[in-house]
């Protein structure tokens with residue numbers, strides 16, 4: 001299976017392929033972004049690599065530019081959503097203790113209200 005074809009049963013690969021409807025708000029060859037289906041903040045967007053990487057733990061050196069791209073896309077979307085001036089949070093949950101549910105790497109862009117920290 002090629003990286004582009006993704007993982008057959010992965011929910012985010014299926015969104016990227018258009019098999020599950022989603023409001024894709026950003027797409028390039030490497031990165032896709034869409035709103036979280038269960039938002040916990042007024043702005044809650046998922047930034048996802050097109051390549052199926054299960055979690056941070058599976059990143060290779062070759063993926064480092066991709067993670068940089070994800071951050072840059074998140075910054076641009078924060079600007080477009082109007083939350084950049086007041087601030088926002090980028091979160092990547094990795095593994096069970098962090099509460100990772102979907103095992104396709106993704107970054108949460110959260111903002112639009114004051115966020116508590118450290119719990």
Ligand code: 5GP
Pocket residue numbers: 011020022034035036037038039046092093099100101102103
């Ligand atoms: P995790 O805990 O793995 O970092 O977060 C996974 C996120 O994906 C959750 O916030 C959840 O609401 C979101 N999510 C799960 N399934 C779907 C889906 O089918 N569509 C969208 N847009 N978001 C989803």
Ligand code: ZN
Pocket residue numbers: 006007010011012013014051052053103104
């Ligand atoms: Zn996937």
